Amino acid sequence: xxxxxxxxxxxxxxxxxxxxxxxxxxxxxxxxxxxxxxxxxxxxxxxxxxxxxxxxxxxxxxxxxxxxxxxxxxxxxxxxxxxxxxxxxxxxxxxxxxxxxxxxxxxxxxxxxxxxxxxxxxxxxxxxxxxxxxxxxxxxxxxxxxxxxxxxxxxxxxxxxxxxxxxxxxxxxxxxxxxxxxxxxxxxxxxxxxxxxxxxxxxxxxxxxxxxxxxxxxxxxxxxxxxxxxxxxxxxxxxxxxxxxxxxxxxxxxxxxxxxxxxxxxxxxxxxxxxxxxxxxx
Numbered sequence: 001x002x003x004x005x006x007x008x009x010x011x012x013x014x015x016x017x018x019x020x021x022x023x024x025x026x027x028x029x030x031x032x033x034x035x036x037x038x039x040x041x042x043x044x045x046x047x048x049x050x051x052x053x054x055x056x057x058x059x060x061x062x063x064x065x066x067x068x069x070x071x072x073x074x075x076x077x078x079x080x081x082x083x084x085x086x087x088x089x090x091x092x093x094x095x096x097x098x099x100x101x102x103x104x105x106x107x108x109x110x111x112x113x114x115x116x117x118x119x120x121x122x123x124x125x126x127x128x129x130x131x132x133x134x135x136x137x138x139x140x141x142x143x144x145x146x147x148x149x150x151x152x153x154x155x156x157x158x159x160x161x162x163x164x165x166x167x168x169x170x171x172x173x174x175x176x177x178x179x180x181x182x183x184x185x186x187x188x189x190x191x192x193x194x195x196x197x198x199x200x201x202x203x204x205x206x207x208x209x210x211x212x213x214x215x216x217x218x219x220x221x222x223x224x225x226x227x228x229x230x231x232x233x234x235x236x237x238x239x240x241x242x243x244x245x246x247x248x249x250x251x252x253x254x255x256x257x258x259x260x261x262x263x264x265x266x267x268x269x270x271x272x273x274x275x276x277x278x279x280x281x282x
Contacts, residue, residue, distance in 0.1 A: 051080050051104070054142050054167045055189055057182040059087050062192045065180055066138045066163040068093050075136040077128040077143065077151070082108025082121070084140050089117035093138075097123040098131050133158060142167035142189075156218075160199035160257065161241030165192060174218045177240065195219075198239035199257035207277040221246055 054062075062084070068074060070092030076084045079097025081104060088095040089112070099105050108123040124131075133139060133154060139162065141148070148171050155164050156174075168191050170176070176193035202216040210227035214237075221237030225248040237246035244262060245254045253275060255264020260282035266275040 051101075052142070052189070053080055054084060055182070055186070056083065056087075057186065058167055058189055058192060059084050061180055061182050062140055062165040062167065062194075063088055063091060063138075065178055065192055065194045066140075066165050068138055072137045073135050074138045074140060075131070075133055077131070077139065077141045079108060079123060080104055080142075082111045082123060085121050085123070086112055086115045086117055088138075088140075089120040090115070093120070095121050096136075097121065098126050098128050099123060100125060100127060129154075136162060138163045138165065140165050143169060145169045145172065148172075155195075156197060158197045160197055160239075162197040164195040164197065166194075167192060169193075171195060177219060196241045199242045199244070201239065201244060201257060201262075204280040205262065205277040206280055208275065211280075212277050225249070 063074075066072075066074075068088055068091045072088070072093040074085065074088040074093050074095040076088075076095065076097050079085055079099045082097050085095040085097040085108065097105075097108055099108065102125050105123045105125045109118070112118045112121050112123070128143075129150065136158065139155065139158070141151075141164070143151070143166070148166065148169055152171055152174060155162075155171075164171075168189055170193060174195060177196050178194045179191060180194075181191050196219070198216070198219045200216070201214050201221060203214060205212040205214065207225065210225055212223065212225050214221055214223040214234075216222075216239070219239045221234070221239055221244065223234050223237065223246075225232050225234055230249075232249040234246040234248045238244070239257075242257045243254070244257055244264070245252070247253070251266050251268045253264060253266050255262040255275065255277070260279040262277040264275055266273050
């Protein structure tokens with residue numbers, strides 16, 4: 001009987017000693033493993049697309065095509081590690097990066113600090129479809145064609161003259177105004193496309209003693225010019241932002257669209273005269 005009691009006591013003592021050795025010291029908590037810095041990797045998942053960085057050479061080409069200056073406000077949709085926003089800021093522009101991944105947003109802020117442009121940029125975690133783009137003079141993107149197409153109505157509602165620049169991918173039947181590549185040596189993601197948001201001119205305009213009826217397919221313009229009993233089809237109709245040009249009956253017309261009014265010049269041969277048009281009902 002006494003022997004069994006001694007055995008039980010010995011087992012209890014050993015249990016207590018082992019428990020004390022395994023427990024943390026009084027007042028201490030277990031140390032968590034150090035957190036590794038976030039490192040993005042090509043192909044990592046995102047809300048709408050996987051992340052693939054735009055090569056620095058193409059970033060430069062895109063900003064060059066858009067003629068980015070200190071007067072611009074650049075918005076990069078899907079800004080990733082912030083390289084396009086930072087490059088725009090180095091040109092003197094103010095810039096906003098819109099990115100859904102919070103780790104990428106934080107990385108971008110760190111990269112902007114290192115580049116010395118943190119005072120000219122902002123990075124936000126946001127959905128690119130819900131972001132207000134109205135302040136942008138330049139929008140840059142590297143998104144798939146179906147996403148570009150979903151964004152297209154919103155982009156077309158921006159102020160005439162806003163430049164939209166894409167890495168590689170198109171806007172379906174909205175043809176690019178300009179395309180450019182980065183030249184020899186590039187093996188992937190080598191082309192930039194730029195669209196200039198056109199003014200909205202479709203409709204009927206009163207032009208002096210005549211009537212101008214315009215149709216519009218993005219930056220392409222068609223229609224007729226009627227003076228008296230003579231109606232002439234217009235040709236070579238084109239918009240570049242708020243600048244319109246077309247020909248009709250041997251006369252070349254150019255002008256600036258300012259809401260319901262167009263003001264410009266009509267040239268016939270060597271003769272040049274001012275011309276204006278006002279949207280009907282205005």
